[in-house]
Amino acid sequence: MSEIIHLYHTNDFHSHFENWPRIDKFLKERRQLHQETGEEAVILDIGDHVDRWHPFSEGTMGKGNIDLLNEAGYQYATIGNNEGITVPHEALDTLYKDAHFKVLAANIYYLDDTRPDWALPYWIHTTKKGTKLAMIGLTAFFQKFYRALDWHITEPFVELQRQLKQIKGMADVVIVLSHLGIHDDERMAEDFPEIDIILGAHTHHILHQGKMVNQALLCGAGKYGYFIGQVELTINEKKEVSKKTAMLYDTNDLPELEGERSWIEEMYQAGGDALNQVALSLPETLKNEWFTVSPLTEIMGEALREWCEADCSFVNAGLLLDGLPQGPVTIGDIHKICPHPINPCIVEVNGRELKEILLLSRNEEWPHIQVKGFGFRGKIMGVMHYDQIEFKVREKGFVKEILVKGKKIQPKQTYKLALPDMFTFGHFFPSIQRSKRKEYLMPEFLRDILLWKLKKMYPED
Numbered sequence: 001m002s003e004i005i006h007l008y009h010t011n012d013f014h015s016h017f018e019n020w021p022r023i024d025k026f027l028k029e030r031r032q033l034h035q036e037t038g039e040e041a042v043i044l045d046i047g048d049h050v051d052r053w054h055p056f057s058e059g060t061m062g063k064g065n066i067d068l069l070n071e072a073g074y075q076y077a078t079i080g081n082n083e084g085i086t087v088p089h090e091a092l093d094t095l096y097k098d099a100h101f102k103v104l105a106a107n108i109y110y111l112d113d114t115r116p117d118w119a120l121p122y123w124i125h126t127t128k129k130g131t132k133l134a135m136i137g138l139t140a141f142f143q144k145f146y147r148a149l150d151w152h153i154t155e156p157f158v159e160l161q162r163q164l165k166q167i168k169g170m171a172d173v174v175i176v177l178s179h180l181g182i183h184d185d186e187r188m189a190e191d192f193p194e195i196d197i198i199l200g201a202h203t204h205h206i207l208h209q210g211k212m213v214n215q216a217l218l219c220g221a222g223k224y225g226y227f228i229g230q231v232e233l234t235i236n237e238k239k240e241v242s243k244k245t246a247m248l249y250d251t252n253d254l255p256e257l258e259g260e261r262s263w264i265e266e267m268y269q270a271g272g273d274a275l276n277q278v279a280l281s282l283p284e285t286l287k288n289e290w291f292t293v294s295p296l297t298e299i300m301g302e303a304l305r306e307w308c309e310a311d312c313s314f315v316n317a318g319l320l321l322d323g324l325p326q327g328p329v330t331i332g333d334i335h336k337i338c339p340h341p342i343n344p345c346i347v348e349v350n351g352r353e354l355k356e357i358l359l360l361s362r363n364e365e366w367p368h369i370q371v372k373g374f375g376f377r378g379k380i381m382g383v384m385h386y387d388q389i390e391f392k393v394r395e396k397g398f399v400k401e402i403l404v405k406g407k408k409i410q411p412k413q414t415y416k417l418a419l420p421d422m423f424t425f426g427h428f429f430p431s432i433q434r435s436k437r438k439e440y441l442m443p444e445f446l447r448d449i450l451l452w453k454l455k456k457m458y459p460e461d
Contacts, residue, residue: 002242003129004039006030007175007231011046011201012223014082015054015065017267019225022254024072026228031073040127043073046201047080047139047179050087050095052445053339053377055332059271061091063098070100076123078137078177079105080201084153085145086341086375088443092149093118104137104177107159109152121163124171131235134171136163139179140202148442156180157191164194172239175199182220189213196241197231210246217244225251275332279451280458287323288337290382291367296323300446301387303453308346308418308441312389312404314361315420318371318382319446329454338447342375345421348437351409354417357429358389358402374422420446 008027013020027043034041049069050062057065062083069077077099079092087095096103096118106121115121125133138156146153160176167174174195178185181203188198195216200207205220206227212218221229227248234243288296297317305313322337349357361384369381390403402409409415421440424432432438 001237003127003131003235005127005131005133005173005233005235006034006039006041007044007197007199007229007233008041009044009046009199009219009221009229009231010225011048011179011199011221011229012080012204013045013049013225014051014223015049015057016051016224017054017056018264019251020068021257021260021263022251023225023228024068025257026249026251026254027072038128040129040131042125042133043075044135044177044199045069045074045077046177046199047078048082048201049077049080050083052082052086052341054267055269055271055275055335056267058335058339059275059332062087062095064270066096066099070098074101076102076104076125076135076137076177078179078201079103079108079119079139080179081140081142081145082341084108084139084151085142085149085442086445089150092151104135105139106136106163107138107141107154107156108146109154111150111152113152121159122167124167129235131173131239132171133173133175134167135175135177136160136167137177137179140181144438145440145442148440156184157188160188160192164192168194172235173197173233173241178202181205182218185218185220186213189216189218197233197244199229199231206248207246208248210244217246219246221248227251271332275330275335277331278328279331279334280455280460281328282324282326282454282458285323285326288317288320290317290380293317293383293385294323296320297382297385298387299453299457300450301385303449304344304418304420304446305387307444307449307452308344308416310346310416310418312415313387313418314358314384314389315446316366316382316384318367318378318380319376319420321378331451334447334451334454338445338450340375340377340422340446342446343421343444344441344446344449345419345424346439346441347417347419347424347432347435349415349417349431349435351411351413351415353431353435354404354415355402355409355411356431357417358386358391359399360429362391362399371422374425376422 105119122136175197182205200220204223206222221227236242286296
C-alpha cells in the first residue's frame with residue numbers, strides 16, 4: 001500500500017514578521033488536515049530565519065525567532081549564514097537551547113573539530129508507516145567569517161559525501177536541507193545521484209513546481225516568507241519514491257487574520273529591555289544626509305578607521321538611515337539608524353591599488369543606486385565619505401592626485417584601508433574582491449563601532 005508524505009518548507013525569512021501570522025496558521029491547519037487523513041507532514045526551515053535588522057531579533061539575539069518556530073510546529077531546521085556569522089559565537093552556541101526541533105548542520109564544528117551538541121549532521125525521520133527519511137543539513141561555506149567567530153566550517157560537498165556514506169542503507173528517501181544556493185544545489189544533484197529532494201535556500205530562488213536535475217527534485221521558496229513550499233512524495237510498497245511534486249503557496253493569497261497588523265507592529269516594540277537601555281546623551285543633534293557628507297557620516301568614517309587601526313577609510317552615507325536627536329540615545333536608536341549586519345573590514349593594498357579603488361568609489365551614479373544584498377538593509381548607497389583621504393581636483397572634476405594622511409599616495413607603499421565589508425563582495429571593487437589580504441573584524445557590526453565612538457566623544461559626566 002502506497003504512502004503520501006508532505007514536506008512543508010520555508011527559507012530566508014530574514015525576520016520579515018509581516019508574513020509570519022499567516023505562515024503559522026497555514027502550517028498548523030495543514031498539519032491537522034494531514035493527521036486527519038492519515039498522511040505524514042514534516043515541517044522544515046532551511047536557514048536565515050534570524051536577521052538582526054529587525055529589533056525583535058536584535059533584542060532577543062534570535063531566540064525570539066526560535067520561539068516562533070517552536071510555536072508553529074517546525075520539526076527540523078538548518079542554519080543560514082545569518083544565524084552562523086551575524087550572531088556572536090556564544091549566542092549561536094545557545095541559540096537553539098530551547099528549540100523543540102532538531103537542527104541539522106553537518107558542516108559546522110568547534111575549532112577542535114568536535115561537533116556542537118545542537119548541530120546534528122543528519123537525522124533519520126521514520127514515518128508512522130515505517131518509511132525512513134534521511135535528512136542532512138548544510139550551510140554556506142563562509143570559511144573566513146566562521147573562523148573569525150571561532151567556528152570551523154567544512155567544505156559542504158566534502159561533508160555531504162561523508163554523511164551520505166554514514167547513512168548508506170539506512171533510509172528509503174534522502175533529503176538535503178541546503179543553505180548553499182541554487183548553483184550548488186544543481187551541482188549537488190548531478191554529483192550525488194542518491195539524493196531525492198534538495199530543499200534550497202540562500203540565493204532566494206523561487207521554483208514554483210520545483211526543478212528536476214538528474215534524479216533530484218530541487219525546491220526553493222524565495223525569501224521573506226512570501227511563499228511556503230510543499231513537496232508531496234508518493235512511496236510505493238517497496239519503500240521507493242514513485243512520484244514527487246513541488247508547489248508554492250503565496251502568503252499574499254492567504255486570508256488576512258484578525259489582529260495581524262497590530263501583532264506585526266507590536267513586534268517592533270518586542271525587543272525588550274536590551275534595546276531600551278540608554279547608551280549616552282547627545283548635547284546636540286547629529287544629522288545625516290544621503291547626498292551630502294554630514295556630521296554623523298563623518299563620525300562613522302572616523303570610528304571605522306580608528307577601530308580598525310587603519311591608515312584611512314571610506315563609508316557610504318546610505319549606511320545611516322537617519323540622524324540622532326539631541327538628548328538620550330538608546331541602543332534601539334542606534335539599531336534603528338544602522339540595522340545592517342555589516343562588519344568592519346581591513347584591506348591591505350599598495351598605493352597603486354588604493355588609487356584605483358578610490359577613483360572607482362567616486363562613481364557619480366553610485367549615490368542613487370538602490371543596493372540589495374551584501375548585508376545592506378537600507379535603501380540607497382548615498383555619497384561616499386572619506387577619512388584621512390583627500391582628492392586634489394582640477395577643473396571638470398579630474399583628480400590630479402590623492403593624499404592619504406596629508407601625503408601623496410606612493411605606488412609601492414602598503415596601506416591599510418578600512419571599509420564596510422559589503423564592499424568586499426559583488427562587483428563594487430574587483431581588486432578588493434580578488435585580494436587575499438582582507439581581515440574581517442567580528443562580531444562587531446558597524447552600529448557597534450558607531451556607538452563605541454559616540455561614547456568616546458560624549459562620555460557620561
